[in-house]
Amino acid sequence: MKKLLFSLLFLITALFAESKFDSFYVHQLESKLDTSGKELYLKYCASCHHEKRLGVSGPPLLPVFLRKISDKKLHDIIKNSLPQTLMPKFDFLSDKDIDAIVKYLRTPAKNVVWNLDNIKKSYQMIDKKKRDIGIKNIENVSLVVERGANRVWIMEDEKVLDWFSFKNVHGGLKYTLDGKSFYVPTRDGWIGHYSLEEGRLKDKIRACVNLRNISLSRDGKRIFATCLLPQSVVIFDSKTLEPINKIDVDGKISALYELYSKDEAIFTFRDKAKLVKVDTNTLEFRYFDLKMPIEDFFIDPFEEYIIGTTRKGSRLSIYSIDSLEKVFESNIEGMPHLFSATYWYKDGKFYFATPHLKKPYVTIWQMYDWKLIKKIDIGGDGFFVKTHPASAYLWADNGNDELILIDKKDYSIEKRVPVKGKRYIHTEFSGDGRYAYLSIYESDGELIVLQSDTFKEIVRYFANVPVGKYNFINKNRVFYPRLFGMSIFKEKCWGCHHQTAEAFGPPFSEIAKKRDEGEIISQIVDPKHTYKELGYKRNSMPAFNLNEKELKSIVDYIKSWKDK
Structure with missing residues (x-):
């Protein structure tokens, strides 16, 4: 009887020990899986997203930032990248490894x-x-x-x-x-x-x-x-x-x-x-x-309106800055990348263009008389579009090696390939518009400097993933009216005036030095009654029926020549 009891006790103890061993083994296995997800994250993700998931060049990957993204979507992003971002693909990792990373990303942070x-x-x-x-x-x-x-x-x-x-x-x-x-x-x-x-x-x-x-x-x-x-x-x-x-x-x-x-x-x-x-x-x-x-927005060049996207980029909404009343709204496809919107003046009207994330087009919008003018298919997901009064084109990228040139007169398209097989993104211009700077977005990439009107290559520099370029004039909104003024000069003034040399009329540099802003405005809008006050014997200048924004733009442009 004692032997039987001892045998039963031994069996129960052994089973309990085995159960504890199994539980310990499972716990260790789970910990190992968790650790492997962390190790994979540190190996492949931390350089861009921080070793503690706090974000570096890439966004933070803490649960609070990821709660609206499903595990399946996270898996797909890691494996296939995210369109129109700088994230690489990790398609060489197994599905099991990717799932381990996703599981680690869900763990709480302090x-x-x-x-x-x-x-x-x-x-x-x-x-x-x-x-x-x-x-x-x-x-x-x-x-x-x-x-x-x-x-x-x-x-x-x-x-x-x-x-x-x-x-x-x-x-x-x-x-x-x-x-x-x-x-x-x-x-x-x-x-x-x-x-x-x-x-x-x-x-x-x-x-x-x-x-x-x-x-x-x-x-x-x-x-x-x-x-x-x-x-x-x-x-x-x-x-x-x-x-x-x-x-x-x-x-x-x-x-x-x-x-x-x-x-x-x-x-x-x-x-x-x-x-x-x-x-x-x-x-x-x-x-x-x-x-x-308002998920993303920019402020118009004359600082009267906020142009923003709402409802995950499905709607473009425009608000008055002063009253915050909505003045225009339009349904759209694909989040417009408003940070990279570009602006220009043509035939008495002001325009902006923007690419759309995950959609292969650029849209053209008329400002102030707000309306959609054109949707242009550029053949791929673009990220940037840029122009300058010195160029006849909008310069856009489409996610591959093509530079898309959109004619500002008729919106026709011309395609160029800066470097075959290498991704081109983002054009910037010098302040005077003579030079265009193009990024070849690769680790063995280049920065290419072109003459903007002839496309003649001036120089190229080796660069490891060159991206944004920031010109002093083009990146400060305070100068945007002056850039419009350059276009107005070409349309309405160049036949009689030159910027720095005497023509039929005085140069802008002389006008800017000798006249204050009120005198410049009076001569533009009512030369018939102001020419004598400015010392002229007769008036040969026509009056220009410019609106308030056109007038500010041309005056800003004239004044910019004061010290040149």
Whole structure:
């Protein structure tokens, strides 16, 4: 009997031990699976998305950012990339490996804290040595982001004047309007300060863990950094990078853009139906309710309207900045990439064009008498479109090796291939429009400089994944009316006037030096009654029936020749 009891006890103990062993084994197996997902993430994803999933050049991959994306969709994104983004494909990974990464991305993360004390402690002085990099005309200075090499170039015309390294640089560089400095943001929250007059990257500071964009007050004294992690707006002194304030917000900021007509900036939320106006002097935030969120937007060249997308890009909506009343709305297919919208003037009207994400077309819109003019198939998913008054074309990319040229007169298409088999993206122009800069978006890529009117190649530079390019004139909205004025000059003034030389009428440089703005306007709209006051014996200038926006544009263009 004792033997039987002992045998039963041994059997029960053995079964219990085996059960514990199985449970331990299963737990260890699950832990191993979790660890393998983390290890795969660190190996393939962390360089762009941060080892703690906080985001670097790529967005943060924490559960709060991924909750609306299914496991199946995440799997597909990892395997096949995401159209019109810079993410590579990982189709060499097995489905099991990808599922392990997805499972790891769903694991919770601790609360991310980045307060004013963290910000202050992150400050770093970089270079104390001043030098002259040889800038002749700030208006033709362009900045180039070489993303694959973590570098920024400073170019003037076809020459590279300087370059510097800046880890995780992605785009969104901002100039001060005096042309003395620019600022470099990164997705992981750093802001660098480069002095153009001193030829050096002076210092840097980290605003947050994941940064959306930066903007400057119109007087250039303050930097505004919008942050997705933690959700906040951080304000800095632009000269010292000293943090002035950190204002927490509840929502994902789409972007913050400054106004040049008043001391104000505007931002919206992607996930909340609210718009915020910021007084850039007092730092007061005023919240306004909207009927639906504005996910992406730009401000028109005359700072009267907000042009935005709503309902996941299915609708284009236009609001008055002053009243916030909706003045126009149109259903659309595919999210328009409004950040890359481009503008031009033709035959008394103003236009903008935008590519559409995941759709193979560019749309043309008439501004102010708001309407859709044309939908143009460009043969692929484009990301950027750009033009300049010196060019007869819109320059667009379509996701492959083709440069798409859209004639601004009849919207006909011409295709060119800058480098066979290598992806072309993003054209930028010099301030005067003589040069066009093209990015060949590959690790063994190039930056190509063309003469914009003849397409003659001037020079090409090796570049590791060159992306955004930022010209001083073309990237500051305050100069957009002047660019329109260049087109108005070509249409209405060139027969009698030259910019710097005497023609039938006086040169613009002389007019700008001798006359104030009121005298210039009077002579344009009513020369019959103003010619005597300007010292002429007779009037030979016709009156021009220009609207307010045309008049501002041509006057801005004339005044730009004052010191030339």
